[in-house]
Amino acid sequence: MDSLKISDSEWEIMKVIWQNPNCTAGEVIDALKDKKEWQPKTVKTLIRRLVDKKALGYEQYKREYKYYPLVEEGDCVKEESKSFLQRVYRGSLKNMLLNFIEDESLTKEDIEELTRILEERK
The missing domain is CATH 1.10.10.10 (Winged helix-like DNA-binding domain superfamily/Winged helix DNA-binding domain)
Known part of the structure; x- marks a missing residue:
């Protein structure tokens, strides 16, 4: 796209x-x-x-x-996410995730889900 x-x-x-x-x-x-x-x-x-x-x-x-x-919603969301990441966090996904994790109140279930996703990515 x-x-x-x-x-x-x-x-x-x-x-x-x-x-x-x-x-x-x-x-x-x-x-x-x-x-x-x-x-x-x-x-x-x-x-x-x-x-x-x-x-x-x-x-x-x-x-x-x-x-x-003429464009898929998912494609636009991905493009917008990349643009946001570049504009706000200079392209650093790690910094964005750390910012959200530190500033947001995560439930136990949220933490377990994030842990599961990270384990799958290893």
């Missing part, structure tokens, strides 16, 4: 379309109306940007456009 840069607002649009492929702009607007106070024009602008970035494709049915993802 060619390092696709998706803004936070565009992520909101993509989440809706990943969950409801082949939906219309109106359906995206309806799905987001309780979460975001965006005008319909804002949603349509974000959709257009995602089409321009080749993150979304569309098919026209009469006067209606149905949008579908």
